[in-house]
Amino acid sequence: MTPAEEHRSIAGTFTDRVRGVAAGGWDAPAPCEGWVARDVVGHLVEWFTGFLQAGTGIELPKGPKVSEDPVEAWQVHTDAVQAVLDDPGCGDRVLSNPHIGELPLDAAISQFYTADVFLHTWDLARATGQDERLDPHRCAVMLAGMLPMDEVLRGSGHYGPRVEVPDGADAQTQLLAFIGRNPL
Numbered sequence: 001m002t003p004a005e006e007h008r009s010i011a012g013t014f015t016d017r018v019r020g021v022a023a024g025g026w027d028a029p030a031p032c033e034g035w036v037a038r039d040v041v042g043h044l045v046e047w048f049t050g051f052l053q054a055g056t057g058i059e060l061p062k063g064p065k066v067s068e069d070p071v072e073a074w075q076v077h078t079d080a081v082q083a084v085l086d087d088p089g090c091g092d093r094v095l096s097n098p099h100i101g102e103l104p105l106d107a108a109i110s111q112f113y114t115a116d117v118f119l120h121t122w123d124l125a126r127a128t129g130q131d132e133r134l135d136p137h138r139c140a141v142m143l144a145g146m147l148p149m150d151e152v153l154r155g156s157g158h159y160g161p162r163v164e165v166p167d168g169a170d171a172q173t174q175l176l177a178f179i180g181r182n183p184l
Helices: 001-021 037-054 070-085 104-128 135-157 171-178
Strands: 094-097 101-102
Touching: 001 070, 001 104, 037 094, 037 104, 070 094, 070 104, 101 104, 101 135, 104 135, 104 171, 135 171
Parallel strands: none
Antiparallel strands: 094 101
C-alpha cells in the first residue's frame, strides 16, 4: 500500500469515528490524560499542520476551529493531507526536521502522522462509545517496530508508562498498553 492509499484508509476510519460522535459527545473524557474527544481531533489537526509547514514550507488550508466545528475542521484537514499525498511529486519532496533529519515527504507523513491518526482512532472511539477495533495486522507491525525503541519513545514524553496486560493479549491490546493506554 502506498502512503497515499494508507492515509486514505486510516484517515477514512478516523473520519467515520469523527462523524459518529453523538450530540454532546465532544466533551466526553478521552483516554489521553486531560483530554476530551474534541482534543483528539485538535491534536491531529494542530501538530501536523505546524510539523508539515516547518519541514516543507507547505501550508495546509485552514478550516474552522476544532473548538467550533470538529467535524468540518477534521474534514478540511484530512482532505488537505490527502491532496498532498496524492500529488505525483510528493515522494520526490523532502521533509526536513532537526529531530528526524530528512525523509521523503510521503514516508514522513506515513511514519509520523498517519501512524498517529491510527492510534488516536482508538482514543476517539473509546471516548465516544464507538467501534474501537483497529486493524490487527497494522497493530502487530507497529508494535514490532516500536518495541526496540521503547526507551526513546518513553523519553519523548509522548507516551505514558506501559500498562500491564495479560499474557497472550491480542496485538491491539498489546500496542495500546505499550503506548500507555488502558485497553481493558
